[in-house]
Amino acid sequence: MLTAFARAFRTPDLRKKLLFVLAIIGLFRLGSVVPSPGVSYTAIQSCLNQSKDSSVYGLVNLFSGGALLQLSVFALGIMPYITSSIIIQLLIVVIPRLERLKEEGQSGQAKLTQYTRYLTIALAILQSTGIVALARGVPSRLFPQCNQAILPSTSLFRVATLVVTMTAGTAVIMWLGELITDRGIGNGMSVLIFTSIASRLPSEGGRILQSTSGFVFALVCLLGLVIVTAVVYVEQAQRRIPVQYAKRMVGRRMYGGTSTYIPLKVNQAGVIPVIFASSLLYLPNLLSQMWTSNQGFTNFVSRNLTKGDHPLYLVSYFLLIIFFTYFYVAITFNPVEVSDNMKKYGGFVPGFRPGRQTAEYLDFILSRITLPGALFLGLIAVLPNALLSLTGGNQFPFGGTTVLILVGVGLETVKQIESQLMLRNYEGFLR
Amino acid sequence: MTETRGGVTATTDRVGARPLPAGGGKGFRGGQRNPWRRLSLFYREIVAELRKVIWPTRHELVTYTSVVVVFVSVMVAIVSGLDYLFTKGVLAVFG
DSSP states (O other): OHHHHHHHHHSHHHHHHHHHHHHHHHHHHHHHHSBOTTOOHHHHHHHHHHOOOOGGGHHHHHHTTTHHHHTBTTTTTTHHHHHHHHHHHHHHHHOHHHHHHHHTOHHHHHHHHHHHHHHHHHHHHHHHHHHHHHHOTTTTSSSTTOOSOSSSOOOHHHHHHHHHHHHHHHHHHHHHHHHHHHHSSSOHHHHHHHHHHHHHHHHHHHHHHHHSOHHHHHHHHHHHHHHHHHHHHHHHOEEEEEEEEOEEEETTEEEEOOEEEEEEETTTTTTHHHHHHHHHHTHHHHHHHHOTTOHHHHHHHHHHTSSTTOHHHHHHHHHHHHHHHHHHHHHHOOHHHHHHHHHHTTEEOTTSOTTHHHHHHHHHHHHHHHHHHHHHHHHHHHHHHHHHHHSSOOOGGGSHHHHHHHHHHHHHHHHHHHHHHHHTTOOOSOO | OOOEETTEEOOOSSTTTTTSOSSSSSSOOOSOOOHHHHHHHHHHHHHHHHHTOBOOOHHHHHHHHHHHHHHHHHHHHHHHHHHHHHHHHHHHHHO
16 A cells, blocks of 8 residues: 555656645645744743643634644634635625626636635735734733733734735635645645644644543544544445446447446535534634624623534534535536536436436435435534533544544545546555 | 326427426425425435445445545644744744
């Protein structure tokens, strides 16, 4: 199996792609460590050491790879980009003009990407302003127990520089992500989230090992392995819809006549719904940072929606995941389009007429097979947190979301490398 | 899959096909009104579809799981190595 990894590196253009992705990951991590201008690095380090409990900004900090609390150049991480792409996807359904753009094809898609980028910048400005506001003051609200000034000077110029730096950092991250999607391997957004989470894993693991016994640590690892297996199991499950192609004579040659199948995965949406749901749940948090005058709202949010173990959080998280699974499947797999394509090339599902009836059949299967997939995603994301909160510990980073994203993105990337290897007639790792 | 209407085989997909109950007994829902019965029908359809799903074999499962675990561990190692270096560097410059 490991020889396959070596072989992947021996194939020239695959090696180029892999090294490209690794280089971008390196850049991304570098930016997550370099502090922003106007921030006292030593003060932040001592504050981070003082406050062991980072669970207040748990998920956000996790998704930014710990860069948020360090106020580094890439403090906001990939979150604004994800949030804005969700918003645009949702708006496509609501606003007819955007829907028309989507149907327009290439040029419309380019326009939509442009809107997504603008929205990202706007969100980044909002969010960085929020963070800077939190970091101000001597016992700053970012680190309530710490008595050092994180921002030595809070003049307008300094604050503006900070906001501009972080916004620019977000723009660079967005670009890096798109570069990975274009020229590397895998989906850039997922790969960057993967990197952020991977960077938190050792330190959080070490924290669990320190704060509890080795037995609990082993138990958490075992639970992680079980989740990994379960995710792989569901991710690989397919409903195969047989497709028969008609024989055709073109000139003197015979074409077609083969039978294949359309693979419909039980979890057609992958991990995207989880990423979407968790970043959407962060929005109220962001709002409460902006809108500090309304004390009731702020308290409500910080009590119910920031920590990962509150019942309200868990329930809304679960429901959001189910919604986004259906939503994402509906965006990415269009039964009408698939059946039209099949009709064009003379294919049909045995027992169904090409065209509308086939599309209805596909839709029928898809809507039924997605529900177990969605329930599975939701349960995996929510259950470990619920269990851990019952036992009292708040081991948030080892919850289902983390493992789900790590495994999902890992599997997707490995499969892409595999298919690239297969393209060159090598046996891949997945025999 | 021929739907006859007044003795004439319907040959078009679009025109006038809508008023008919869709599908010739292939499991498409007809005009079922009772929500509980609809729900239980939906549930039975889900189970029926899940039976037709091809689940991975034990061998496949083991291979994929180990490949993913190896991949994730390699990535975690690379990223934490990078982080260690960068933190040292930044500490040397700013600390």
